[in-house]
Amino acid sequence: MAGLVALVLRGVRTRLSPPPPEPSVPAIEELAAALRRVRPLVLAPAPGTPMARRRGTTAAYDDLLGQAARALRVPDLLTDLREGTDRDAERLRLGHAAVALRDELAVARDIDAQVRVRVDGLERTGELDRER
Numbered sequence: 001m002a003g004l005v006a007l008v009l010r011g012v013r014t015r016l017s018p019p020p021p022e023p024s025v026p027a028i029e030e031l032a033a034a035l036r037r038v039r040p041l042v043l044a045p046a047p048g049t050p051m052a053r054r055r056g057t058t059a060a061y062d063d064l065l066g067q068a069a070r071a072l073r074v075p076d077l078l079t080d081l082r083e084g085t086d087r088d089a090e091r092l093r094l095g096h097a098a099v100a101l102r103d104e105l106a107v108a109r110d111i112d113a114q115v116r117v118r119v120d121g122l123e124r125t126g127e128l129d130r131e132r
Helices: 002-016 028-043 052-070 083-127 127-131
Strands: none
Touching: 028 083, 028 127, 052 083
């Protein structure tokens, strides 16, 4: 009887408990900064760098690319591929997607800055109130 009650309570608790929280993803700006920092170390390691460090750096870069892909909602095949040409190609694809996003963010920031300057100018002259 006690086992049945425990089983029922566990079932109720499972149905009523909230789902586990989504894993937190760093802000895309933080990911972009980390990718910019690690990318040169992967593409052109310093002469004499031990192979273990090169592989570790590449693994860290791959993890960052995977996080960026999830943040951007881009398909991530990198985690499923073995080392080799296919994985290198996927690494390049995700790297280019990250660079394209960086460029889009820079353009968006420029546009946002231009709009703010225009709005500030209109507020100072009083034209903004007349347009409303």
